[in-house]
Amino acid sequence: MAEVEKPVKKYSLFSLARNALSFHQNWEKAWRSPEPKKHYNAIIIGGGGHGLATAYYLAKEHGLTNIAVIEKGWLGGGNTGRNTTIIRSNYLWDESAAIYDKALQLYEGLSQDLNYNIMLSQRGVLNLAHNLHDVRELKRRVHAIRLNGIDSEYLSPAQIKEMIPIIDISPSIRYPVMGASLQRRGGVARHDAVAWGFARAADARGVDIIQQCEVTGILREGGRVTGVETTRGTIHAPKVGIVTAGHTSVLAAMAGIRLPITSYPLQAMVTEPVKPILNSVVMSNAVHCYVSQSDKGELVLGAGIDGYNSYTQRGSLHIVEEQLAAVCMLFPIFSRLRIMRKWGGIVDTCPDASPIISKTPVEGLYINGGWGTGGFKATPGSGWAFAHTMARDEPHALNAPYALDRFTSGALIAEHGAAAVAH
């Protein structure tokens, strides 16, 4: 039975005050939960940040509103709600700089645009160097990034210590801190809020968001996509976008497409909450850790991927041990904190550590995946470019280099080392 739905109202100081009077019992639902229709003009598979952003920009920028986002679980329950929320755009290659900085620029105005506080905190992201090669590579990168008009600085160990008094910069530790790059516009945002904000804003523009509905087949006729088979019935559409992160290969296989993607578990964890102690984001590729402090006071710690592909959404314990050893080396003060929770997400990695935002050999079928370990920062830019690609049936200049055929032409966008740390 269809629920009676109230229209989404604008959040404001007044709505906050009004709802406080009724003890916050009467907030309207942030989005509807409609029954799937038989036919849409476009279907987005995957209700993570990227899928919801795609739907939002399809509606906002291209006037396509008879569309559905189909999610097998709950919104943001995939990697969007499992990541360490680090945002930055200091990538080496021009193609990466363009799309990641587009995303960062959209992030900078997103709370206003969506009328939803995504809690963007541009507290600065540091990438540490631990040996001479790191130092040279980081300096080269700082310059290349500045040439692309993106803010980027190089810090000496003393400057790092000034920013982060608790870091150990003594030359005697196993992997001494020899320098760092800093992007001051980098930082963190609330990951759930990004998914929820896009969902609410897309819904307000008429997009149907359908949860608890798994796509089990992709329908095709004569080389064209015609819709999807789901656990809640067949849904037809002339355009279908696959935005399923860790499950990108699984969905592509439903349409007979092979991808250069491998799926791995990636883990993160939080400590018990403590008072403010770390006011920026610190990442290290060489010893592999990345850490920031959440608004609740927990340290948010990210580990590396497992050594083998898997869809289990949990990772090996020895990976966590290695990453905690690195954290404790850099921040001895953290050694007695207890880990409260740890979890895994399935990340879809590409051979060149860059995503695929592309048309496919099946007409009307599009893929946005392969973001691997670092796509949260790209969420708005990815959705923006993918919406363009789906609406016009051709890529925007921003995502043209990310076509699937780069693996045939050889024009890879090799960001493995170039991005310093994978996230």
Place this chain on the structure above:
Amino acid sequence: MLLIPCPYCGEREETEFHHGGEAHIERPQDPDALSDAEWANYIFMRTNPKGLFHERWVHAAGCRRWFNMARNTATNAIIGTYKIGEKPPKGAR
């Protein structure tokens, strides 16, 4: 952490091994005759299935030999290991 049954040494901890990716990808017999698309398929494209998967492992900190393993990637359950050149065990084909 997996407990991997090396066909030469028996069960050992995962940290003694290195993963070698998808198994049974044949090196092209006549590389000069390959099109760009065929090269792409050989070098980059992977099956990446959710379920039964055949993969290579090397017992790096043990006998240092390569072998194949059949594993369910949805559960990590190991179905069996087999030597290079052998066919996958029953229930893993």
